Amino acid sequence: MRIAVDAMGGDLGPRATVVGAASAVMADPDLEIRLFGPARQLDEEISRLPRPLAAASSHLWVEDAPAVVREDQRPAQALRHGRDTSMAAMLDCLATGGAEAGVSAGNTGALMALARRALGTVGGVPRPAISTAIPTREDGRCYLLDLGANVDVEAARLIDFALMGEVMARHVDGLAHPRVALLNVGVEGTKGTASVQRADEALRRLEGLNYLGFIEGDGIFSGEVDVVVCDGFVGNAVLKASEGLARMLVRRVQATFEAHWSSRLVGLLARPALARLRRELDPVRYNGASLLGLAGIVVKSHGSADAAGFHFAVARAVQEVRHGLPGRLARELDHRRSAVDSAVIDDRIDSGSRIIAPSVTDAAGDDASQQEQR
Numbered sequence: 001m002r003i004a005v006d007a008m009g010g011d012l013g014p015r016a017t018v019v020g021a022a023s024a025v026m027a028d029p030d031l032e033i034r035l036f037g038p039a040r041q042l043d044e045e046i047s048r049l050p051r052p053l054a055a056a057s058s059h060l061w062v063e064d065a066p067a068v069v070r071e072d073q074r075p076a077q078a079l080r081h082g083r084d085t086s087m088a089a090m091l092d093c094l095a096t097g098g099a100e101a102g103v104s105a106g107n108t109g110a111l112m113a114l115a116r117r118a119l120g121t122v123g124g125v126p127r128p129a130i131s132t133a134i135p136t137r138e139d140g141r142c143y144l145l146d147l148g149a150n151v152d153v154e155a156a157r158l159i160d161f162a163l164m165g166e167v168m169a170r171h172v173d174g175l176a177h178p179r180v181a182l183l184n185v186g187v188e189g190t191k192g193t194a195s196v197q198r199a200d201e202a203l204r205r206l207e208g209l210n211y212l213g214f215i216e217g218d219g220i221f222s223g224e225v226d227v228v229v230c231d232g233f234v235g236n237a238v239l240k241a242s243e244g245l246a247r248m249l250v251r252r253v254q255a256t257f258e259a260h261w262s263s264r265l266v267g268l269l270a271r272p273a274l275a276r277l278r279r280e281l282d283p284v285r286y287n288g289a290s291l292l293g294l295a296g297i298v299v300k301s302h303g304s305a306d307a308a309g310f311h312f313a314v315a316r317a318v319q320e321v322r323h324g325l326p327g328r329l330a331r332e333l334d335h336r337r338s339a340v341d342s343a344v345i346d347d348r349i350d351s352g353s354r355i356i357a358p359s360v361t362d363a364a365g366d367d368a369s370q371q372e373q374r
Contacts, residue, residue, distance in 0.1 A: 001030055003317055004099035007037040007045075008068045008086040009106025011304045017105065018045040020310025022056035027311070028318060032059050034099055036086040039064035065089040069110045071303070078110035079117060087111060091118040094296050101297035101317035103288075105305055111298070112149050112291065119296040122326055123333025128293035129161050130232070130300065131168065133286050134242060137223035143169055144220065144228050147289060148236035155198035158182065158229055160333075162203055162211070164292040165227035167332050171323050175226055181215035183230035183238075188214075199229075206336070288316030295326055 003024075007017040014037055021033045035042050042062045049057060065086040069078050082088045087106050094102040095118040104111050112128065121128060131145035143165045150157055162180050169178035182200055184192040189200070192214070203211045212225060217238065220228050230238070287309040291298040297320045301313035 001028075001318060001321055002032045002034065002099040003314060003321075004034045004090045004093045004102045005036065005314070006087045006090040006102070006104035006106055006111075007035040007042055008065075009104045009111075009303070010301065010310070011105075012306060014042055014045050016305065016307045017310050018042065018060070019049065019053065019307035020305075021060060021314060022046075022049050022053040023307060023311040024314035024318075025056035025059045026053060027315070029059070031314075031318065032061065033314070034061045034063050034090075034093060036063045036065045036090040036093070037068070038066055038086075063089060063093070069107050069114075071107050073107055073110055075109040075113035078107070079113050082110065082114060088114050088118075091115055091298070094298070095119055100321045101299065103299045103301060103310075103313050103317050105301035105303055105310060105313070108148065108300060108303075111300060115291055115294055115296075115298045119294045119298070121293050122295045122330035123293070124337050125160050125164070125293035125333065127157070128291045129157075129164060130235075130289050131161075131165060131292050132239070132289040134220065134239070135286065136221050140223045141173075141286070142220060142223075142226055142228055144230070144235055144239065145292065146230065146232040146235050147239055148232040149291070150231060151233040153195065153231045155195045155202060158195065158199035158231070159202055159206075160293070161229045162199075162209070162227065163333060163336060164329060165229060166209060167329050168290065168292065168325060169226045171328050172319060172325065173226070177210040178226040179210050179212050179224070180227040180229065181212045181219070181225040183220070183228050183234060184214040184216065186214065187216060195231075208336075286312070288313035290316070290320065290325075293329070295330070297321055297326060 005017060005021055007014045010016055018035065021035065025031045025033060039062050046057050046060055046062070065084065067082070067085040069082055069085045069087045078085070087104055087110060090102050090104060091114050093099050108130070116128065127150055129146040130149045131143050132147060133141040134144055136142045145161050145165050166178050166180050169175050180203070182196055182203070184196055186192070189197070200214065203209065215225055215228060219225065220238065287302050287305050289300045291300060297317055299313050299317040299320070301310050305313065
């Protein structure tokens with residue numbers, strides 16, 4: 001299996017991406033990873049791999065890409081001037097069949113815009129969504145989307161997100177009937193924005209979808225749902241707050257056991273349990289957000305991820321390749337498209353709204369504009 005990696009993205013630079021890629025190869029020797037970035041710099045990083053990872057170097061191929069997409073670069077600028085960047089080269093490799101999935105820890109807005117141009121979308125989805133798994137009770141997990149690609153969306157987009165999340169949970173996680181819910185400020189039907197209420201009404205009309213209705217923020221981690229849908233502004237805020245809370249809880253627990261000699265003694269006895277808690281709450285375990293709706297597999301690694309985190313992002317891409325996720329999304333969304341469009345049309349007629357289909361150029365401009373807001 002061939003994976004293309006933008007080796008220059010992320011806060012820690014190529015050191016983290018190269019070591020993470022090598023670690024992924026050691027865990028899965030069938031992998032071949034193409035690293036995109038300045039060739040001399042990447043060759044140096046490969047030569048400095050720790051001894052336990054040195055054997056992976058025969059599975060790492062360097063592809064020279066001299067330029068880099070900056071973290072502060074706007075998506076529109078990346079689209080106009082980013083052809084020779086490591087990110088664009090990685091995506092071109094994916095688009096031409098040189099790899100089966102791509103991974104980057106770089107600029108999220110630029111990655112979304114460049115990926116959409118290089119790969120296109122499936123199933124009539126006008127704009128992809130970002131999704132990741134978050135931990136829930138009893139060692140479970142729940143998919144949350146969107147996480148920032150679409151900061152202000154209409155009901156039709158929320159319906160797309162629900163269907164894509166349901167397909168991913170069913171095929172990647174093997175759930176027979178994934179439970180889907182819309183994130184809202186309350187479970188009552190009268191609460192929430194107009195787009196959320198319209199999406200709720202339309203989702204209830206769709207047959208074959210295990211839709212449970214609204215869920216509040218405290219229910220995300222309950223284990224009672226498998227897919228939680230929201231707009232990108234809300235999703236990104238929930239994700240970042242959750243990560244911050246997890247880190248704070250781990251530090252508080254550690255500080256509590258270190259505060260006094262007696263608590264240190266208890267801490268020694270509880271060390272295995274504390275280590276397990278730290279692992280379960282560590283955001284690194286859940287690194288790797290899927291760009292759902294693209295006609296190809298692209299995984300976004302957290303910008304601050306270390307080598308271990310980047311390894312998890314590569315593993316996520318491998319998992320999606322093995323389950324053929326884009327093809328499944330395309331077939332199932334195409335199959336359901338008429339029912340979705342009918343539900344949206346009926347809902348808009350009921351609400352007195354007009355339907356205006358955006359042109360391709362309008363949608364592309366919209367995408368860059370929304371990404372710039374992030």
